[in-house]
Amino acid sequence: MNKHVTVAEIGPRDGFQSISCMMIPTETKLEIIEAILASGVKKLQCTSFVSPKAIPQMQDATQIAQTLLEKHPEVDLFALVPNFRGAQSAVEAGLKTVSPVISLSVSHNQNNVRRTHEQSFDELKRIMDTFPELNIDLDVATAFGCPYEGRMTVPALVDFVGKLYDLGIRSFNICDTIGVAYPTQIRETFQALMAAYPDVHFSVHIHDTRNMGILNSLEAVRCGVDTVQTTLGGLGGCPFAPGATGNTATEDFVYLLDREGYETGIDQKKLLAAAKLEVEKIPGNYSGHHIHINVEQKGF
Numbered sequence: 217m218n219k220h221v222t223v224a225e226i227g228p229r230d231g232f233q234s235i236s237c238m239m240i241p242t243e244t245k246l247e248i249i250e251a252i253l254a255s256g257v258k259k260l261q262c263t264s265f266v267s268p269k270a271i272p273q274m275q276d277a278t279q280i281a282q283t284l285l286e287k288h289p290e291v292d293l294f295a296l297v298p299n300f301r302g303a304q305s306a307v308e309a310g311l312k313t314v315s316p317v318i319s320l321s322v323s324h325n326q327n328n329v330r331r332t333h334e335q336s337f338d339e340l341k342r343i344m345d346t347f348p349e350l351n352i353d354l355d356v357a358t359a360f361g362c363p364y365e366g367r368m369t370v371p372a373l374v375d376f377v378g379k380l381y382d383l384g385i386r387s388f389n390i391c392d393t394i395g396v397a398y399p400t401q402i403r404e405t406f407q408a409l410m411a412a413y414p415d416v417h418f419s420v421h422i423h424d425t426r427n428m429g430i431l432n433s434l435e436a437v438r439c440g441v442d443t444v445q446t447t448l449g450g451l452g453g454c455p456f457a458p459g460a461t462g463n464t465a466t467e468d469f470v471y472l473l474d475r476e477g478y479e480t481g482i483d484q485k486k487l488l489a490a491a492k493l494e495v496e497k498i499p500g501n502y503s504g505h506h507i508h509i510n511v512e513q514k515g516f
């Protein structure tokens with residue numbers, strides 16, 4: 217049997233949050249999400265519970281989450297939360313999993329969530345103590361490089377993950393927030409993390425700034441990472457990470473996994489239809505190679 221890889225769609229958060237030229241109507245977001253789910257995607261970051269002043273595009277978080285939870289109990293829905301208040305809103309909306317975000321680099325953490333590491337750790341503890349049933353899938357941002365501090369090292373990341381491990385976290389999403397990683401770094405990083413914490417689940421989140429998103433995402437899978445976050449069309453970019461572009465494009469990555477003999481459970485034709493719909497509805501920065509959206513290639 218082919219090895220299964222979970223392709224976790226995070227465009228409705230990391231993609232949509234980057235759109236500043238228009239407020240995407242909630243119905244449009246839901247229409248695109250429905251098209252994505254129709255392709256067989258089973259894990260989806262549907263929104264983030266953040267300050268509407270920081271990211272106006274996410275102000276319909278509760279409505280998005282509640283609508284999807286009601287319609288799609290079969291889907292593993294989760295949301296990014298920057299602080300306790302966000303986690304509380306996510307729980308109130310009915311979500312069972314949240315992704316608090318803490319950056320490996322102190323400067324990015326300060327810029328992104330306005331907290332020191334110590335403050336972020338304290339807030340995380342508060343979330344875990346208050347909501348013991350809530351699943352935490354922790355985003356480690358700037359794990360490979362930071363827009364303010366430059367390169368990050370593997371030992372620093374392993375140590376940082378260890379501190380969070382000691383708090384009780386067993387699920388981490390390792391993020392190349394600005395898209396500077398390269399395959400050898402990916403390999404060294406996951407080999408070190410998996411050796412140090414064999415009982416931890418790791419996923420990966422890669423930005424495609426230097427056209428290495430798909431390469432790095434595949435390298436992570438080859439290292440044994442079974443869950444990869446991507447965005448439809450490669451839409452995205454972090455408003456608090458200058459220079460970052462979109463993520464690895466879901467449709468390109470699903471194609472690659474399929475050709476490489478991995479099983480995703482995702483129907484490529486339906487996924488491309490969702491990508492077409494998204495491009496039609498939302499003008500934005502797409503790093504996906506859209507030739508595939510417009511060209512039907514017989515047999516592929």
Ligand code: COA
Pocket residue numbers: 264265266267268269270271296298299300301302303305317328329330357454455456
């Ligand atoms: N949901 C909704 N509103 C929130 C909120 C949340 N999770 N967290 C804070 N706010 C509001 C507060 O009510 C306050 O509003 P007001 O000015 O009208 O009173 C304002 O945001 C600032 O509150 P404060 O307590 O100073 O915020 P904070 O220090 O706890 O955190 C952040 C501010 C980090 C939460 C905010 O800057 C943010 O949401 N950033 C987004 C980070 C992000 O999503 N980055 C990209 C993805 S990695």
Ligand code: ZN
Pocket residue numbers: 230391393421423454463
């Ligand atoms: Zn991102």
